[in-house]
Amino acid sequence: MTLSVRIIPCLDVTDGRVVKGVNFTNLVDAGDPVEMASLYNAEGADELTFLDISASVAGRETTLDVVRKTAEQVFIPLTVGGGIRAVEDVDRLLRAGADKVSINTAAIARPELIAEIADRFGSQVLVLSVDARRANTESGFEVTTHGGRQSAGLDALAWVEKACALGVGEILLNSMDADGTRAGYDLGMIKAVRAVSKVPLIASGGAGSQEDFAAALDAGADALLAASIFHFGVHRIGDIKSYLDRSGYPVRKVSRR
Amino acid sequence: MAIAILDYGSGNLRSALRAFERAGKDVVLTSDYSVALEAEGLVVPGVGAFGACMQGLASVKGDALVRERVALARPTIGICVGMQILFAHGVEYGNHEGVGIWPSTVEKLSAPVLPHMGWNTVDVASGSNLFKGVEGESFYFVHSYGVTQKAESTALQSWTDYDTRFLAAIEDGVISATQFHPEKSGDAGLHLIKNWVSTL
Numbered sequence: 001m002t003l004s005v006r007i008i009p010c011l012d013v014t015d016g017r018v019v020k021g022v023n024f025t026n027l028v029d030a031g032d033p034v035e036m037a038s039l040y041n042a043e044g045a046d047e048l049t050f051l052d053i054s055a056s057v058a059g060r061e062t063t064l065d066v067v068r069k070t071a072e073q074v075f076i077p078l079t080v081g082g083g084i085r086a087v088e089d090v091d092r093l094l095r096a097g098a099d100k101v102s103i104n105t106a107a108i109a110r111p112e113l114i115a116e117i118a119d120r121f122g123s124q125v126l127v128l129s130v131d132a133r134r135a136n137t138e139s140g141f142e143v144t145t146h147g148g149r150q151s152a153g154l155d156a157l158a159w160v161e162k163a164c165a166l167g168v169g170e171i172l173l174n175s176m177d178a179d180g181t182r183a184g185y186d187l188g189m190i191k192a193v194r195a196v197s198k199v200p201l202i203a204s205g206g207a208g209s210q211e212d213f214a215a216a217l218d219a220g221a222d223a224l225l226a227a228s229i230f231h232f233g234v235h236r237i238g239d240i241k242s243y244l245d246r247s248g249y250p251v252r253k254v255s256r257r
Numbered sequence: 258m259a260i261a262i263l264d265y266g267s268g269n270l271r272s273a274l275r276a277f278e279r280a281g282k283d284v285v286l287t288s289d290y291s292v293a294l295e296a297e298g299l300v301v302p303g304v305g306a307f308g309a310c311m312q313g314l315a316s317v318k319g320d321a322l323v324r325e326r327v328a329l330a331r332p333t334i335g336i337c338v339g340m341q342i343l344f345a346h347g348v349e350y351g352n353h354e355g356v357g358i359w360p361s362t363v364e365k366l367s368a369p370v371l372p373h374m375g376w377n378t379v380d381v382a383s384g385s386n387l388f389k390g391v392e393g394e395s396f397y398f399v400h401s402y403g404v405t406q407k408a409e410s411t412a413l414q415s416w417t418d419y420d421t422r423f424l425a426a427i428e429d430g431v432i433s434a435t436q437f438h439p440e441k442s443g444d445a446g447l448h449l450i451k452n453w454v455s456t457l
Contacts, residue, residue, distance in 0.1 A: 001418040004376040004395060041443070046376055072275045077397060077441050097271040099399075099441060122305040124372050124399045169372055200374045222370065252376040252395040254443070 002250040006046035006223035007213075007237055008079075008202065009230045011036055014054045016062035018231075034069045040230070041074045043237040044254040048074065049102070049225060052082030064096045071097025081129055081172075087116050094121065102127035102172055105145050108152050108159075111166060118167030127202070128168040132156040132189060133176040141189055148176030156189075157196050170200045172225065178206025182229065185216040194220030210235065210243040217249055259283045259457070261296035263322075266304055266313040273302055273336070276440035279447055280454035288317045297457045299326055301434075303338025307347030307363060307402065310338045311355060320356045326431070327358065332457055333432045340427070340434030341402060349402050358432055359408040361424075368420035371401040377437075379425045382413035387428055387435070387452050394445035396425070396437035403436055 012019045017031045037048050048070070052063040060083055067080055080093050081102030090101050107113050107128060117126050135142035141156035152159075160171060173193050175186035185206045194201055203221035207213060213224050229235050241251045259282035262273055270286055277284045277300060285292065293299055301323065303310050314320055323343065326333050335343045347353045347363040355363070366373060376395035381388040403423035407414060412429030416422050417436075426435045433453065439446035 001378045001380060003373065003398075003419055006375050068271065071269070071272050075272060075276055075441060075446060076443050077399075077438075094269050095271070097269055099269050099272070120305075124374070124401075170374065198370055200370055200372070223375070 004046065004250045004252040005217055005244065006202075007044070007240055007251075008047045008049055008223055008225040009040045009045050009237065010049040010051060010204070010225050010227045011231075012051050012053050012227070013063055013066060014052070015056075015059040016066050019053065033066045034073060037070045037074045037078075040237060041076055044241055044252070045076065045237050046252055047077040047079065047223070049079045049081065052080065054083065064092060067093060067096040067098050079127055081127070086113070087120055090117050090121060090125070094125065100125050100127050100170070102129045104129040104131065107163065108143065108145065108154065111162065114163055114166035114168055118169070123167045123169035123199075126168050127170045127172050128160070128163045129172040129174065130156060130160060130193075131174045131176050134186075134189070139192060141192060144176050148179065157192055160193055161196050164197050164199060168199060170202065171197055172202045172204060175205035179204075180228070181206055182208030182234075184208060184212045185219070185221075187215055187219040190216055190219035190221050208234075210240055213240055214244060214247055214249065217244075259296065260298045260300065260454070261285055261287050261293045262300040262302060263293055263314075263317065263319055264288045265317045265319055266310070270302060273300060273440040276447060276450055277454070280451045282454055282457070290318055290322055293319075293322055294325060294331075297332070298454065299323075299331070299333045301333065301335040301339040301343070303336060303340070303342060305338065307338065307341055307349040307355070308351060308353040311342050311347070311353055314342060314356075323356050323358070323432075330431050332453070334453055335432075335434035336440070337400060337436060337438055340436050341400075341404070343432070343434055344404060344408075347402065359410050359412065359427065359429070361404045361406050361408045363402050363404055366401055366403050366405070366419060366421050366423060372399055373401065373403075373419040374399050376442075377417050377419065377425075379437075380416045380418075382415045382428070385413055385415060385426075385428060386456065387426060387433060387449050388415065389452050391445045391448045394442075394448075396435070396439065396442040396446060396449075398425075398437045400436060
């Protein structure tokens with residue numbers, strides 16, 4: 001018995017629709033997050049992540065509906081991030097059917113939010129999303145905001161250590177340098193964060209080839225998140241898992257029943 | 258009512274509700290003692306830490322409820338922390354008394370990375386009804402504490418390894434429990450839920 005590595009597709013959702021072109025011809029409605037979630041579930045996704053990029057309150061209400069419908073049809077863990085500012089936001093998402101929430105800028109602005117959420121719901125519901133890039137800081141990595149365009153003025157490793165002490169249950173590490181390049185995960189960054197944290201680590205940003213996934217696991221990631229390469233059909237989740245299985249990594253096999 | 262899910266705090270109960278409905282029974286979320294007592298099957302979910310969970314359970318007299326259902330031979334299943342609190346003691350953030358169906362203590366797992374989060378397989382006890390047809394499948398776990406000592410009990414005990422060996426499921430006549438989340442374990446989890454519902 002071994003804990004399997006997790007492959008996690010991430011869907012950007014706004015006003016109840018999946019954004020970023022999604023390239024699946026076998027879907028009735030490729031913009032429908034519920035249908036996308038069902039498809040990825042059938043393909044063997046080990047978890048799902050929704051990133052709510054809605055700019056409006058109405059958009060966020062719609063996201064709650066999407067979470068509700070997904071949780072009623074797809075029986076694998078669902079993480080929702082985006083726009084979470086307070087404990088009440090977490091409560092509403094969990095009640096709608098999310099299993100975990102991810103927080104990012106709100107925790108940078110007010111780190112106590114981490115402890116408030118962990119105290120109320122337990123650390124296991126809380127994922128800290130860290131948008132980091134290489135920079136001239138103490139560790140060589142800094143935290144960014146605004147999609148990597150601005151420095152948050154925080155050393156990335158110091159921030160991870162602080163957040164772990166405050167009670168996050170998992171880290172989602174996004175390399176803003178590698179994001180969108182399909183040139184591979186930032187392995188040095190994964191190793192550095194792994195060395196200072198004892199909670200599960202999800203690597204994100206830069207996945208291109210099948211070998212990239214294996215390399216990130218070797219660097220210390222417990223789970224791998226990707227968006228565009230799944231949405232555009234560059235790789236199917238099942239193919240990545242077969243590759244990892246053949247290469248000796250523990251993966252969950254989905255049997256058809 | 259066929260199945261009642263005991264609602265004694267916040268957290269995601271929607272997935273549990275729909276997953277048990279998939280097994281073909283009516284399901285209700287309730288914190289009402291008599292509704293939960295009269296249900297054919299009772300699901301005890303669990304959120305948060307052991308002590309907080311016991312406190313929540315006690316606020317709806319859930320400890321007495323579970324004992325009464327066992328005495329009346331009415332099926333009950335605990336999930337995740339809802340399994341842990343059925344044991345005698347828990348040591349998460351202080352020493353806490355559990356419902357005490359089984360004598361063991363729920364202890365912190367020893368592993369380099371915690372929580373134990375993700376899909377793992379189970380060394381299934383022979384004669385298990387819950388795992389019938391899904392013996393080799395993976396199930397979704399999220400926890401940092403568990404039962405690591407075999408309970409002094411005739412109950413069927415199934416185990417999983419994560420550096421430490423811990424109890425993944427226990428089946429003891431009308432009362433059973435899983436450390437993993439069957440409602441989050443895809444088709445394998447739905448199958449396991451159907452196996453439990455078939456005993457009602």
